[in-house]
Amino acid sequence: MAGTKYAYVRTFELPDTLLPGTFMVFRLDGHSFHRFSDMHNFTKPNDARALQLMDHAARDIMEEYPDIVLGFGESDEFSFLLRKSTTLYNRRESKIVSTLTSLFTSSYVFHWPEYFPNNPLKYPPSFDGRIVLYPADNHVRDYFAWRQADTHINNLYNTVFWALVQQGKQTTAEAHATLRGTVSKEKHEILFSRFNINYNQLNEQFKKGSVLVREEIPEPQLGATPAIPAQEDNFISTPETSPTGNKKKKEKRKAKPKTHIVVLHCDIIQDGFWITRPGLLID
Amino acid sequence: MAGTKYAYVRTFELPDTLLPGTFMVFRLDGHSFHRFSDMHNFTKPNDARALQLMDHAARDIMEEYPDIVLGFGESDEFSFLLRKSTTLYNRRESKIVSTLTSLFTSSYVFHWPEYFPNNPLKYPPSFDGRIVLYPADNHVRDYFAWRQADTHINNLYNTVFWALVQQGKQTTAEAHATLRGTVSKEKHEILFSRFNINYNQLNEQFKKGSVLVREEIPEPQLGATPAIPAQEDNFISTPETSPTGNKKKKEKRKAKPKTHIVVLHCDIIQDGFWITRPGLLID
Amino acid sequence: MAGTKYAYVRTFELPDTLLPGTFMVFRLDGHSFHRFSDMHNFTKPNDARALQLMDHAARDIMEEYPDIVLGFGESDEFSFLLRKSTTLYNRRESKIVSTLTSLFTSSYVFHWPEYFPNNPLKYPPSFDGRIVLYPADNHVRDYFAWRQADTHINNLYNTVFWALVQQGKQTTAEAHATLRGTVSKEKHEILFSRFNINYNQLNEQFKKGSVLVREEIPEPQLGATPAIPAQEDNFISTPETSPTGNKKKKEKRKAKPKTHIVVLHCDIIQDGFWITRPGLLID
């Protein structure tokens, strides 16, 4: 065969199998999104449409890859937890990282017009992705706690910062100077005393980020409001339909209960979230 | 700081630096593109619009990443050569693989309507990517020879196969049976005797794939036809404009001659292509 | 400085950090020990002196590296468990693998004359080593169960095989043929009916391998027989003295109870061994 004499070049492809029995956390981040958000006039400090588009792309990934059991997003980043027993693509690192990053990106561009109908994309945005392995449950919980704590810190800062700029008419340099060295309590106070904003009453999505989990659809009440633990009152639910339409085949394979993916804006640092969802860390 | 007690989770991020002084070949492949091409009614055996869209996305990547000096595409795959001295993202494997795959995907979805104006995307397509390292010039040449030989083999097979099906009214199973065990010469003969097709006169893009290289723009004749070696008569040239619009900054940094990326459909197995472009393998 | 222009070659040294939070199992195997044991007239099927020398080298490693909490040896192989929190050599794989293999080898050659006083080494033996990571307790237990089950299987086979050869006067080919397809029970019966050997009464070391653990030395009775759980009646105990003599320094650093390393020939497949030693898997 004509190609045979060159086929030796395949021997340079080295295996990149990820250690079995460990949780994979896949995180992706927007590439140069500071500029991207400026170019597309994102609302500051948070653009609800942009966040919902991120959530949509995340949901598409989770619908396509059942081994992803949890997603957490804030700003231009999203983290996903794959069960530790997953054998997705034989646990090949490049294959998993590139495919998940690609599908997320594709979904983001594909659904853009639904969220920005009057604001067409000016150029194709991109994301980078990576996988970090965590051997134990507590590492996974601490990882997601780290991201949600970060969400809180960043959002509080940005909220005050943009209030100072937009309503307080400070320059961005002045706003940074005003905030330098302030602790959390002082930031709350600036917001309340100078701008009459009660931080605690702001949109939960901005303060807590987006938490995507699978919930079972109760059999008799198909289509009814899914039963969500009472304390989590912010969510969007979508009936799970695969973005690539190959749902039927999968459902035949396994007689598992029907699930859909819900978007919550709840606390994932405390025990409650994890205790009520033992399946997240079980295998 | 609130997040500090969790920040230890970052110690699980291990370095994935790629060996310095080696060529990187980045290859991406369409994910489930058999189904994707069916769902979007791609012409068989080759869909010119789909191939041009692949070329467009490839050009976007090369415009954004000057360290990519060569691209080669066929069907739903594309390979890119990064110079061996590149320090892109400090040679971190996941960062490079995920970012390049993401930008390619993004560009593919972004430019889809230009190539399929009456055929909107039904769902977001995705790609997977990987990097293979090659230490020496001859490995790189053999890698690209391998891909182009593969292009030829696949295209000849597919051309006969679809002639048998579309014009010969065979079932796909019958067509595969007809072709089983045939050598190249016999396939040419089937094409010519039964369907009056001279394989050698088919579109060069289908037979040779797409070769993307940078060509200098001659200073006085900006906008004129770029000087291409005479034997390569199939190309599309596009003035290089960054998909993210940040071209100006880059041009200031370096006083290099202006280049643009050209799409050729020429032989890259023989010496000629490489000898006339010593810069491809120089560092 | 003269060497400066060449120092760039260090940039080719890539990090090889092992994932934190995972147990390391370091295993080494004799290199061409079939030949080595022939050349040095090892007794078949088991040479007690050779096994004791292996145990001695293993003890030397455990005395030098406090993060090794368990050793298991059989034939010409030894496995060691490093605690999952170990930061030995910053968890650099090559450094750990090479250093531990080197010290084991060195100790083996160094102590050879004590075990083979009339049988000098004919040439320097060597070992190879590797590290396997295990994320969870059950993996570690199953790893050591795997090695001990292997010990049992091999020893039963070898015991019958050599009885057939040495006492039954079969050729080695005949002995293999005799054993082909036999199950465990049949092997026991051959031993008992033809050679009057009760397998269960053989040396525990041959049947179970060697298990090395640290035991606390009871404070008041320094030098007295260490307290070993009653059911484990086969052991050699040695007061812990570092092979490199730097024991004092280490003892000053930590006020931990004095321990020594004991060699047991006990079951490590069942729960008992692990339940009575919770420290093995604790961190």
Next chain:
Amino acid sequence: MAGTKYAYVRTFELPDTLLPGTFMVFRLDGHSFHRFSDMHNFTKPNDARALQLMDHAARDIMEEYPDIVLGFGESDEFSFLLRKSTTLYNRRESKIVSTLTSLFTSSYVFHWPEYFPNNPLKYPPSFDGRIVLYPADNHVRDYFAWRQADTHINNLYNTVFWALVQQGKQTTAEAHATLRGTVSKEKHEILFSRFNINYNQLNEQFKKGSVLVREEIPEPQLGATPAIPAQEDNFISTPETSPTGNKKKKEKRKAKPKTHIVVLHCDIIQDGFWITRPGLLID
């Protein structure tokens, strides 16, 4: 089979293949040899017996592993070059690193009494090893130049330092202070003016380290003095006999000319050494 249920633990053993087509440099270093040399009364600044023992162990490795084409040693370290086409142990990193380190260590301990007949080993010494990959000839040459330049720098420093201490009766602190900031020329002058030592006339082994290469044994004059390039007048030659005695088998396999390993103390920074030995870098 009894062990079957545990055999899954093998799936945690991940491949560690080294990139094909690259030179491997294997370097080993003495572990805590400062202390080791003190404990065994090594002569300062150089102990000829200890260096010859290092050379002997290095020769043993090169005799056992024909794919090692070059060795370079100084002080308590040794570097070895493996041909870039080597398939030793399928290029598995841990296997190669651990086996070579083990054999070197073993040989060092085994041959110790020949070099230190009245100075028995007090405890088993150990070494650590690592492999660095180099894609191109010039990297390899620069690596070895780096080591030899380092040899020169260290030896000059140590020679003056120990002259100041041993003959000049300075304390070690004083000697370091005397040398602080001095350039090469000043060190030469101290040696000459205060101790009447002409550095250039010192033992070549101390100044240049040990260079081990294979030389063909001229057919007719077997056993005669091997033909060594005239400018290299310091060497020890040894007829190549495998330390493990399996030489005959190997010789039957290949009809290559007989070679032996010679120890030179010549310059390897300049071109001469490499030009006269094109085989070192050829494949």
